Amino acid sequence: MEGMYQLLRFGVFELNLDLDELRKNGTVLKLSPQPFKLLAMLASRSGQVVTRDEIQASLWGSDTFIDFEQGVNKCIKQIRAALGDNADNPLYIETLPRHGYRFLAPVRTKFIPVPPPQVKEASSGLIANVAGEVRARVQSSAATSSAALSPRAGASSEGVSAAGERKLSKTTIWLLVGVVLLLAVGAILLLRS
Numbered sequence: 001m002e003g004m005y006q007l008l009r010f011g012v013f014e015l016n017l018d019l020d021e022l023r024k025n026g027t028v029l030k031l032s033p034q035p036f037k038l039l040a041m042l043a044s045r046s047g048q049v050v051t052r053d054e055i056q057a058s059l060w061g062s063d064t065f066i067d068f069e070q071g072v073n074k075c076i077k078q079i080r081a082a083l084g085d086n087a088d089n090p091l092y093i094e095t096l097p098r099h100g101y102r103f104l105a106p107v108r109t110k111f112i113p114v115p116p117p118q119v120k121e122a123s124s125g126l127i128a129n130v131a132g133e134v135r136a137r138v139q140s141s142a143a144t145s146s147a148a149l150s151p152r153a154g155a156s157s158e159g160v161s162a163a164g165e166r167k168l169s170k171t172t173i174w175l176l177v178g179v180v181l182l183l184a185v186g187a188i189l190l191l192r193s
Contacts, residue, residue, distance in 0.1 A: 042103040051100040
């Protein structure tokens with residue numbers, strides 16, 4: 001559904017299928033793309049057997065040549081580590097030797113609206129939202145306070161965050177230092193000739 005995030009909830013975990021995020025009690029956990037896809041596949045088919053052939057076709061395709069056994073085992077190991085699951089006494093992923101896997105926990109599917117972007121003004125006079133979109137603002141012709149700022153016509157989203165703004169100012173400073181040094185070297189060379 002457009003404008004909605006699809007979530008799969010099980011135990012204290014939540015998979016956001018649109019953002020490729022795994023959360024535990026609201027905290028984002030790191031999970032590589034392949035293990036995430038496999039976890040999403042298993043959780044979306046909770047209680048059903050997912051064969052190794054289905055996993056291979058879905059995650060790697062028929063034209064990819066890899067050591068599939070090692071790849072899927074590594075993915076399962078990463079998923080179990082993220083979920084705190086144990087292969088000998090599983091709560092989430094049951095291994096069916098030489099056949100596939102089954103997701104054991106009950107899963108609830110939920111759709112939530114995509115939150116609107118949160119906008120804040122940075123000290124540099126740029127308006128940035130949490131998603132990293134930036135609209136440059138310029139001061140009006142009257143040199144007044146920052147309240148007189150207005151959107152620049154035709155400004156586009158650049159995907160620059162507040163941290164990127166600081167990086168840009170550091171880059172500008174280093175560029176200016178470089179120019180000054182080049183000018184100094186040029187002046188010294190002119191004086192020697």
